[in-house]
Amino acid sequence: MNVRAKVTGTGMDVPDRVVTNAELEKYMETSDEWIRQRSGIEERRWVTEEQGPADLAEAAARRALEAAGLEPGDLDCIVLGTLSPEADFPGTSFFLQDRLGLSETPCFDVRAQCSGFLYSLAIGDSFLRSGQYRRVLVVGCEVHSTGLDVSTRGRDVAVLFGDGAGAAVLEANDDPEDPSGVLSVRLHAQGKYARKLWLEAPGSALHPRFTQEMYDQGLHFPQMEGKFVFKHAVTRMPEVLLEALEAAGVKQDDVDLFLFHQANLRINEYVANSLEIPPEKLRNNIQRYGNCSAAAIPMLLAEAEAEGALRRGQLVSLTAFGSGFSWASAVLRW
Ligand code: COA
Numbered sequence: 001m002n003v004r005a006k007v008t009g010t011g012m013d014v015p016d017r018v019v020t021n022a023e024l025e026k027y028m029e030t031s032d033e034w035i036r037q038r039s040g041i042e043e044r045r046w047v048t049e050e051q052g053p054a055d056l057a058e059a060a061a062r063r064a065l066e067a068a069g070l071e072p073g074d075l076d077c078i079v080l081g082t083l084s085p086e087a088d089f090p091g092t093s094f095f096l097q098d099r100l101g102l103s104e105t106p107c108f109d110v111r112a113q114c115s116g117f118l119y120s121l122a123i124g125d126s127f128l129r130s131g132q133y134r135r136v137l138v139v140g141c142e143v144h145s146t147g148l149d150v151s152t153r154g155r156d157v158a159v160l161f162g163d164g165a166g167a168a169v170l171e172a173n174d175d176p177e178d179p180s181g182v183l184s185v186r187l188h189a190q191g192k193y194a195r196k197l198w199l200e201a202p203g204s205a206l207h208p209r210f211t212q213e214m215y216d217q218g219l220h221f222p223q224m225e226g227k228f229v230f231k232h233a234v235t236r237m238p239e240v241l242l243e244a245l246e247a248a249g250v251k252q253d254d255v256d257l258f259l260f261h262q263a264n265l266r267i268n269e270y271v272a273n274s275l276e277i278p279p280e281k282l283r284n285n286i287q288r289y290g291n292c293s294a295a296a297i298p299m300l301l302a303e304a305e306a307e308g309a310l311r312r313g314q315l316v317s318l319t320a321f322g323s324g325f326s327w328a329s330a331v332l333r334w
Contacts, residue, residue, distance in 0.1 A: 082140070
């Protein structure tokens with residue numbers, strides 16, 4: 001039997017600080033009603049002064065390792081998806097590697113924004129199937145809150161995002177009796193829309209990368225054409241979901257659980273309706289966490305597993321869309 005990448009443990013972490021829509025009303029002209037109606041979000045988590053991405057990533061990683069019954073030293077590689085790294089370079093994964101007490105385990109960040117976890121999963125899956133590694137930790141981690149314009153100027157973006165991390169341990173499965181593993185991953189991108197959802201500065205294309213003027217213009221905050229993003233998300237997500245199912249050789253009705261990126265509950269409802277996915281096969285947590293970009297899908301996986309909603313032998317379909325544009329879908333036999 002060919003080697004399959006089996007998820008043997010999942011974990012997540014979010015900061016303790018809960019930021020409700022009512023709290024945001026204090027900082028900007030917005031309302032709980034507007035935010036709920038447009039996005040489904042009720043609250044999100046923000047880091048406190050002393051917390052950073054590596055703190056969240058470490059906690060999620062340790063929980064995933066414990067669930068898998070492994071020690072950090074058992075890992076062959078760490079792949080971490082993020083758009084909000086601990087530092088612009090080297091990213092977050094290197095800080096995580098050090099926190100885990102690892103001295104030379106290879107690690108790197110993947111920059112595929114909200115599709116970052118699925119891109120990282122594809123890389124981990126390839127490492128295992130090629131035989132290069134046996135155990136890969138795949139992480140999604142974001143701290144958005146330190147980079148949001150929490151004034152009325154930035155309200156269209158700031159109310160949507162939250163902080164969090166999720167992790168999954170992938171292990172090589174070559175047991176012919178055990179069907180668990182990644183069955184397919186399909187990745188797509190469309191760079192012509194890179195500026196529809198992006199963070200312009202600091203940027204190495206700018207000379208210099210950052211100036212007071214850029215700061216005054218707020219170019220260090222994310223910019224988004226919301227309606228444009230929405231339209232593309234609801235088209236691309238069903239497309240790639242069906243493509244991944246076909247590549248896995250499974251029927252839509254056979255899937256037990258559909259987990260979508262958590263950018264907007266309305267996007268997910270739209271996608272679910274267009275594919276006629278029954279509500280009992282869907283899980284969302286954006287109501288509690290907002291959009292945690294690359295962390296959203298592994299956070300959902302960890303919650304679903306912890307709550308018994310995702311069990312061994314079940315089929316799970318994962319789908320994401322985000323900045324880049326990037327979009328992706330995977331099918332796993334749990
Ligand atoms: N509170 C109150 N009003 C707000 C607001 C806020 N937080 N943000 C924007 N508004 C206002 C706008 O200024 C606009 O006012 P105007 O009509 O007077 O100009 C009005 O609300 C409507 O804004 P609009 O942008 O048309 O709303 P929308 O229906 O497109 O919803 C989003 C906005 C962002 C919720 C929606 O476009 C969306 O979810 N897009 C996709 C986002 C996404 O998925 N991003 C991440 C991908 S990974």
